[in-house]
Amino acid sequence: MQTLDWIVLSITLLFIVLYGTWKTRGSKDVEQYIKGGNDTKWWTIGLSVMATQASAITFLSTPGQAFHSGMGFVQFYFGLPIAMVIICLVFIPIYHKLNVYTAYEYLESRFDLKTRTLTAILFLIQRGLAAGITIFAPAIVLSAVLGWDLITLNIIIGLLVIIYTVSGGTKAVSVTQKQQMAIIFAGMFIAFYLILQYLPDGITFSEALKIAGASDKMKVLDFSWDLNNRYTVWTGFLGGTFLMLSYFGTDQSQVQRYLSGKSVRESQLGLIFNGLLKVPMQFFILLVGVMVFVFYQFNNSPLNFNPKAQEAIAKSEYVDQYKALEEEHKVIEVVKRSMLENGITENNTARLQELNEQDKQIREKAKLLINEADKDVETNDKDYVFIHFILNNLPKGLIGLLLAVILSAAMSSTASELNALASTTAIDLYKRNVTSEKSDQHYVSMSKWFTLGWGILAILVACVANLFDNLIQLVNIIGSIFYGNVLGIFLLAFFFKFVKSNSVFIAAIITQIIIVIVWYIDLLPYLWLNALGCGLVMLIASIIQGINPSEENPELNIENIGE
Structure with a gap:
C-alpha cells in the first residue's frame, strides 16, 4: 500500500x-x-x-x-x-x-x-x-x-x-x-x-x-x-x-x-x-x-490466493512438488488465453470446460500439499481472491x-x-x-x-x-443452528394461542439439543436446520400441550410491555 x-x-x-x-x-x-x-x-x-x-x-x-x-x-x-x-x-x-x-x-x-x-x-x-x-x-x-x-x-x-x-x-x-x-x-x-x-x-x-x-x-x-x-x-x-x-x-x-x-x-x-x-x-x-x-483468464493467477499458504510451502519439503503443479497451472493458463483471444465458439467451449476441470484438479492437489506442509494454514482461498485482485x-x-x-x-x-x-x-x-x-x-x-x-x-x-471453509457460510451456519428454534417460538406466540408457556419452554430446550446434534453429525445442509428447528419446536410444544392441556397462560397485558 x-x-x-x-x-x-x-x-x-x-x-x-x-x-x-x-x-x-x-x-x-x-x-x-x-x-x-x-x-x-x-x-x-x-x-x-x-x-x-x-x-x-x-x-x-x-x-x-x-x-x-x-x-x-x-x-x-x-x-x-x-x-x-x-x-x-x-x-x-x-x-x-x-x-x-x-x-x-x-x-x-x-x-x-x-x-x-x-x-x-x-x-x-x-x-x-x-x-x-x-x-x-x-x-x-x-x-x-x-x-x-x-x-x-x-x-x-x-x-x-x-x-x-x-x-x-x-x-x-x-x-x-x-x-x-x-x-x-x-x-x-x-x-x-x-x-x-x-x-x-x-x-x-x-x-x-x-x-x-x-x-x-x-x-x-x-x-x-x-x-x-x-x-x-x-x-x-x-x-x-x-x-x-x-x-x-x-x-x-x-x-x-x-x-x-x-x-x-x-x-x-x-x-x-x-x-x-x-x-x-x-x-x-x-x-x-x-x-x-x-x-x-487473461492474467496470471496464483495456484492458491492465500499468501500464508505460499509461505508454508516455501518453507516445506513439498516445495518442488508444488512448483511442478504451478508449472502445469501456467501451461493451462497459456492455452486458455490463446484460445479465448479468438472468442468463445461452440467448438472450443467443451475444450475450455475440460481445461477448467484440469486446473481445478491441480488446485485441489495444491491444497493437499499445503495441508501437509502446515495443517494450521487455511487451504480454502475463497476469502482471499478479491483482496488479492484489489492489492x-x-x-x-x-x-x-x-x-x-x-x-x-x-x-x-x-x-x-x-x-x-x-x-x-x-x-x-x-x-x-x-x-x-x-x-x-x-x-x-x-x-x-x-x-x-x-x-x-x-x-x-x-x-x-x-x-474454516468460507466465512460467509460460517456466519450463516451459526445463525441456522439457533434461528429456526427462535422463529418457531415466535410463530407459536403469534398463531397458536392454545400452546402455553411451559410447553414452549420445554420444547425449545429439546429442539435446541436436537438441532445441535443434527448439525454436529452433518445430517442436513445447514440451511435446512432453520426449517427443521422451526417445525420441531412447534410440533413438540403442541404435543406437550396436548398431553398437559390444563396449564394456564398469562393474559396479554399490553400496558406492561416495555416497562
Missing part, C-alpha cells in the same frame, strides 16, 4: 467514527438510546437493515464464492423478499402496538418470563459469536495479505466500533450506516468498472459473460433436490425464507433497526426497500467475482478506498450487533431479572457498559477464532 492509500483509508474510517459520535451525542434516556428517538425515516431504516446484514464477510467472501463456484449462491437470498412481506404484515404491527424495546419482551406477555429469558439468551449466544466473526473475518484476511498483526487488527476494528456505538446507541449505528453504505456501493461499482477496463481489447462485457457462461459460472438456478447441494432454488425459497424470517423478524440486531422507525409505515417501507434491493445487490457482488474470474491491480488511492469498503462493512455489522446485544442484556436480562427500580439514566449508563463489555468479548472471540 502506498501513502495515498493510507490517507484515503484513515480519513474514511475516522470520518465515520467522528461523524457518528458527533451526530448522536447526548442520548440521555432509554427511548433515545435504544430506539433512536423513534424518528428514523424509511430510507435510513432500509440502508441500516442492509448494512447490518452486509458485513465485511459479504464483500470478501462473496466474490471469491463466485470465482470458484459461479452465481448459484444468489439462490440463498430468494426467500428474503417473501420474509420481508410476512414481517411487514405480522411482526412490525405487533412490535409497534406493544411499544417494545426488544423483540423478546413480547414473549413474556404471551408466555412468561422464563421463555422470554431463554429466547434472549439463545440470541445472545449466537449473535455474540457472530459479532466476533464479523471482526475476525476482515482482520484475518487483511493480516495475511498485508502482513499486519492479526491481534492488533482485531483490536483496532473493535475499538473503532465501540467508540461511536457506546456514545450514541441505536441512532449512532443508523446514521453511520448510511455513510458506510455509500462508501460500499461506490467502491464496488468502481471495482466492477475497472475490472472491465482491464480486460483485453475486444473482450466486451457481453463477451466476458460468454466466457463466464462457457466456464459454467453463470448458472443461477438449480432445481435439483440433492441434499448435498447447499444452494438450490428450494433451499433458497424454503430454508432461506425460514432463515430470513427468523433473522429479520426475531434477531434484535435487525429488529432494533426498524423499531426506531417513525411509524409502522416507515418501518414497513424500510424493509420492503431492503427486500427489493438486497437480491440485486448480492447478484451484483457475485457478478464482480465472476468478472474477476474472467480477468484471471495487485487497482491504482493508488483506490486500494485504500476498497479496504475502507471492507472495514466499513465490518464496522457497520459489528456496531448493529453490539448495539443489539447490549439492548437485550440491559432490557431482557438486567432490567427484568435483576432490577427494575432504577432511573432512565441508570439504564442508559448500563447499556453503554454492556456495549463496552460485548465489544471486548467480540474482540476476544475474534482473537481466538479459527477460520
Whole structure:
C-alpha cells in the first residue's frame, strides 16, 4: 500500500467514527438510546437493515464464492423478499402496538418470563459469536495479505466500533450506516468498472459473460433436490425464507433497526426497500467475482490466493512438488488465453470446460500439499481472491478506498450487533431479572457498559477464532443452528394461542439439543436446520400441550410491555 492509500483509508474510517459520535451525542434516556428517538425515516431504516446484514464477510467472501463456484449462491437470498412481506404484515404491527424495546419482551406477555429469558439468551449466544466473526473475518484476511498483526487488527476494528456505538446507541449505528453504505456501493461499482477496463481489447462485457457462461459460472438456478447441494432454488425459497424470517423478524440486531422507525409505515417501507434491493445487490457482488474470474483468464493467477499458504510451502519439503503443479497451472493458463483471444465458439467451449476441470484438479492437489506442509494454514482461498485482485491491480488511492469498503462493512455489522446485544442484556436480562427500580439514566449508563463489555468479548472471540471453509457460510451456519428454534417460538406466540408457556419452554430446550446434534453429525445442509428447528419446536410444544392441556397462560397485558 502506498501513502495515498493510507490517507484515503484513515480519513474514511475516522470520518465515520467522528461523524457518528458527533451526530448522536447526548442520548440521555432509554427511548433515545435504544430506539433512536423513534424518528428514523424509511430510507435510513432500509440502508441500516442492509448494512447490518452486509458485513465485511459479504464483500470478501462473496466474490471469491463466485470465482470458484459461479452465481448459484444468489439462490440463498430468494426467500428474503417473501420474509420481508410476512414481517411487514405480522411482526412490525405487533412490535409497534406493544411499544417494545426488544423483540423478546413480547414473549413474556404471551408466555412468561422464563421463555422470554431463554429466547434472549439463545440470541445472545449466537449473535455474540457472530459479532466476533464479523471482526475476525476482515482482520484475518487483511493480516495475511498485508502482513499486519492479526491481534492488533482485531483490536483496532473493535475499538473503532465501540467508540461511536457506546456514545450514541441505536441512532449512532443508523446514521453511520448510511455513510458506510455509500462508501460500499461506490467502491464496488468502481471495482466492477475497472475490472472491465482491464480486460483485453475486444473482450466486451457481453463477451466476458460468454466466457463466464462457457466456464459454467453463470448458472443461477438449480432445481435439483440433492441434499448435498447447499444452494438450490428450494433451499433458497424454503430454508432461506425460514432463515430470513427468523433473522429479520426475531434477531434484535435487525429488529432494533426498524423499531426506531417513525411509524409502522416507515418501518414497513424500510424493509420492503431492503427486500427489493438486497437480491440485486448480492447478484451484483457475485457478478464482480465472476468478472474477476474472467480477468484471471487473461492474467496470471496464483495456484492458491492465500499468501500464508505460499509461505508454508516455501518453507516445506513439498516445495518442488508444488512448483511442478504451478508449472502445469501456467501451461493451462497459456492455452486458455490463446484460445479465448479468438472468442468463445461452440467448438472450443467443451475444450475450455475440460481445461477448467484440469486446473481445478491441480488446485485441489495444491491444497493437499499445503495441508501437509502446515495443517494450521487455511487451504480454502475463497476469502482471499478479491483482496488479492484489489492489492495487485487497482491504482493508488483506490486500494485504500476498497479496504475502507471492507472495514466499513465490518464496522457497520459489528456496531448493529453490539448495539443489539447490549439492548437485550440491559432490557431482557438486567432490567427484568435483576432490577427494575432504577432511573432512565441508570439504564442508559448500563447499556453503554454492556456495549463496552460485548465489544471486548467480540474482540476476544475474534482473537481466538479459527477460520474454516468460507466465512460467509460460517456466519450463516451459526445463525441456522439457533434461528429456526427462535422463529418457531415466535410463530407459536403469534398463531397458536392454545400452546402455553411451559410447553414452549420445554420444547425449545429439546429442539435446541436436537438441532445441535443434527448439525454436529452433518445430517442436513445447514440451511435446512432453520426449517427443521422451526417445525420441531412447534410440533413438540403442541404435543406437550396436548398431553398437559390444563396449564394456564398469562393474559396479554399490553400496558406492561416495555416497562
